Amino acid sequence: MKKMSIPAKVYMVLFFSFLYVPIAVLIAFSFNESKSRSVFTGFTLDWYKSLFQNEMILSALGVSLLIAFASSIIATVLGTLASIGINSMNRASRTLVVNISYLPVINPEIITGVSLMLLFVVANGFLGGKLFGMTTLLISHITFNVPYVIFNVMPKLRQMDKSLYEAALDLGCNPRQAFLKVVLPEIMPAVLSSFLICLTYSIDDFIISYFTSGTVQTLSIAIYSMTRKKVSPEINALSTIMFVVILAIVLVSNAHDSRKEKRKQRQAAAC
Secondary structure, eight states: OOOOOHHHHHHHHHHHHHHHHHHHHHHHHTTBSSSOSSOOOOBOOHHHHHHTTOHHHHHHHHHHHHHHHHHHHHHHHHHHHHHHHHHTSOHHHHHHHHHHHHHHHHSOHHHHHHHHHHHHHHHHHHTTSOOTTHHHHHHHHHHHHHHHHHHHHHHHHHHSOHHHHHHHHHTTOOHHHHIIIIIHHHHHHHHHHHHHHHHHHHHHOOHHHHHHOTTOOOHHHHHHHHHTTOOOHHHHHHHHHHHHHHHHHHHHHHHHHHHHHHHHHHHHHHO
């Protein structure tokens, strides 16, 4: 294996320091005895204990998780079905639809948030003022998540050998069975990664949620409301817990993929 040059090593250290030193500082200050954000005065777990007694933060976290999981599941299903439909189009139609689907991704979030808010305001007038809240929040999160699913699943579908699906039909499967037994297992890694991406974007989103949530508070909105005064160290504790959970999910997922790849290599070597 070729050794890294000194400049390359320096670059890697600076790069990862830029990414992870702020997170390390946040984790350290989640154990800080005082509320100071500049001086570490002593170790304590009080902020973690206080976190689980703070109804406002827990309520906002519950809303964020509920919206994130619901919107991610729905967006993953809709995006996967849309990808299959787009993949079956002719080249000109597929290119047109893919470019249209890409617009929400490159569109600034502020424009998406305002446009969705205006749409919901109009719809709210027809529905007697009962629309804003969890419903609009869920719809908006599904809206910005679906394109990410499409762009994750589409490449996997293009890589797939179409003759596998046709062979399944020739061997007696109906279209539904052929999809579940042949197509879905082939694209499942992309589907799962799409779900995780949607989950991350949904929990992380602030701008679109701010314009479409009505009186409902997600975690990002709750944190924003605190910045007008002072962010509680409880948020540091919550951020630390979320970082550890997400890191654990990533590590488990990578370990699973690594074991799967090694198993395939051993099977290939045995053949």
